[in-house]
Every structure is written in structure tokens, then in C-alpha cells.
Amino acid sequence: MTVSAHWRDRLERARRTFGDVMYGMFLHDMVRASMRTRGTLEHLFILITFGDLVGLPILPPYYAMRLLPFVVPEINGWRRRLLRERDIVDAMF
Numbered sequence: 001m002t003v004s005a006h007w008r009d010r011l012e013r014a015r016r017t018f019g020d021v022m023y024g025m026f027l028h029d030m031v032r033a034s035m036r037t038r039g040t041l042e043h044l045f046i047l048i049t050f051g052d053l054v055g056l057p058i059l060p061p062y063y064a065m066r067l068l069p070f071v072v073p074e075i076n077g078w079r080r081r082l083l084r085e086r087d088i089v090d091a092m093f
Contacts, residue, residue, distance in 0.1 A: 043082070
């Protein structure tokens with residue numbers, strides 16, 4: 001390894017480390033909050049469209065069946081999250 005390649009590697013690592021620190025300081029909380037909001041909205045959407053799977057018929061079955069191909073990959077995880085027992089600590093984290 002030549003001297004210039006060595007310094008180039010060190011500079012690249014320092015730049016990557018600096019970028020990670022800046023991301024952690026300024027963006028990480030916003031990204032986590034937006035991901036949590038997205039998950040909540042997806043959960044609500046599936047509950048409204050396929051609530052009859054857990055006993056809440058809200059939307060007529062015709063429209064739910066039109067949306068079924070888009071929601072099939074999410075149904076198992078959604079049912080598991082919906083029927084999971086929750087604690088007060090879950091709301092905090």
C-alpha cells in the first residue's frame with residue numbers, strides 16, 4: 001500500500017465517521033419518528049380495509065378484495081402486531 005493510498009483510506013474513513021456522527025446528531029430521531037408514523041399509518045390502513053379478519057367489518061368486501069394483492073405480504077405481521085399483548089412501556093419506546 002502506498003503512502004497516498006493510505007492517506008486516502010484514512011480520509012475516507014474520517015469522512016464516513018463524520019457523516020455518521022452528523023446523521024446521528026441531526027437526523028436519526030426524525031427518521032425513527034417518521035418510520036414509527038409510517039408503521040402506524042400502515043397499521044391503520046390495513047385495519048380499515050381488512051378489519052373483518054379480526055372482527056371489525058368497516059369497508060365493504062368488494063373494495064377490500066381489490067386491495068388484497070397489495071396487502072397480502074403485510075397481513076401476517078399485521079395480525080401478529082394487532083393481537084400482541086401490550087404494556088404501558090411499549091407506548092414510550
